[in-house]
Amino acid sequence: MPVQSGLGTHTESARRTVRSRTVGKQHRTARYDEKLNAVLSASSALFARKGFERATIRDVSQATGMSLAGLYYYFKSKEELLFLIQFRTFESICEKLREIIGNETDPQACLHCMINMHFEYFIGNMNDLKICSREIESLKGDFYKKVAEKRKEYFDLTHSIFEKIADQSGGSSADSRLAALYLFGTLNWIYQWYKPKRYPDAEELASQLSGIYLQGFPRMGRK
Numbered sequence: 001m002p003v004q005s006g007l008g009t010h011t012e013s014a015r016r017t018v019r020s021r022t023v024g025k026q027h028r029t030a031r032y033d034e035k036l037n038a039v040l041s042a043s044s045a046l047f048a049r050k051g052f053e054r055a056t057i058r059d060v061s062q063a064t065g066m067s068l069a070g071l072y073y074y075f076k077s078k079e080e081l082l083f084l085i086q087f088r089t090f091e092s093i094c095e096k097l098r099e100i101i102g103n104e105t106d107p108q109a110c111l112h113c114m115i116n117m118h119f120e121y122f123i124g125n126m127n128d129l130k131i132c133s134r135e136i137e138s139l140k141g142d143f144y145k146k147v148a149e150k151r152k153e154y155f156d157l158t159h160s161i162f163e164k165i166a167d168q169s170g171g172s173s174a175d176s177r178l179a180a181l182y183l184f185g186t187l188n189w190i191y192q193w194y195k196p197k198r199y200p201d202a203e204e205l206a207s208q209l210s211g212i213y214l215q216g217f218p219r220m221g222r223k
Contacts, residue, residue: 035074036074036084037088038064039060039064039066039071039074039075039081040081040084040085040088041127042060042063042064043060043063043064043081043085044085044125044127044128044131045063045127046059046060046063047082047085047127047130047131047135048126048127048130048131052078052082052131052135052138053138055078056078057071057078060078060081079138079139079140079143080143082131082135082138082139082143083139083143083146083147085128085131086128086131086132086135086136086139086147086150087146087147087150088128089125089128089129089131089132090132090147090150090151090153090154091150092121093117093118093121093154094150094153094154094157096117096121097114097117097154097157097158098157100113100114100117101157101160101161107161107164107165107167107168108165108168108210108214110161110164111161111162111165111210111213111214112206112207112210113206114158114161115183115187115205115206115209115210116202116203116205116206118187119187119190119202119205119206120202120203122187122190122191123190123194123196123201123202126190126191126194129188129190129191130191132151132188133188133191136148136151155180155184158180158183158184159176159177159180162176162177162179162180163176165214179213183213186209
């Protein structure tokens with residue numbers, strides 16, 4: 001699955017949540033979205049490496065190969081740039097997860113698909129995971145609110161899968177909300193240890209992790 005698909009749409013959604021641009025900029029082209037996504041990806045790599053606070057707009061200009069004036073055509077401040085990176089990410093994975101939940105009727109299979117999607121997306125976009133994990137508190141006001149809402153939506157969608165698994169099993173003494181929190185504690189840490197040549201691909205990682213959740217580690221692999 002191409003992890004970058006649809007990001008132009010999510011970037012457009014992010015920008016509409018803050019304000020409307022001038023008429024000329026509202027009539028955007030595919031080329032505009034392509035260029036904006038390139039700016040966001042290069043900036044994400046820069047912030048992941050250097051940190052948001054230490055990175056300057058001049059650093060962004062150098063990383064993207066664009067002039068300062070050219071950059072301000074796409075965003076008005078460094079904080080808005082950080083917002084666009086994070087909102088784009090959460091909008092994209094929320095859309096993917098909504099599609100999974102809508103298409104998969106078995107909640108256990110749904111959990112596996114969710115984990116696989118998360119691994120696949122962020123293995124392909126590891127800088128975005130670093131930014132979303134480390135830099136949420138760097139956003140203020142409406143920027144923070146909009147990203148926090150999207151983060152909560154992603155959590156709530158995942159939580160709903162655990163609730164369905166509990167209902168399917170006839171009830172569970174486990175706290176489904178805590179189960180979702182435990183899962184994200186695992187998923188969001190992969191940028192610290194994942195090495196493509198050392199560890200399995202997203203599908204195998206998802207099979208193992210969902211197996212631990214649904215079967216328990218001691219029972220995995222047993223007939």
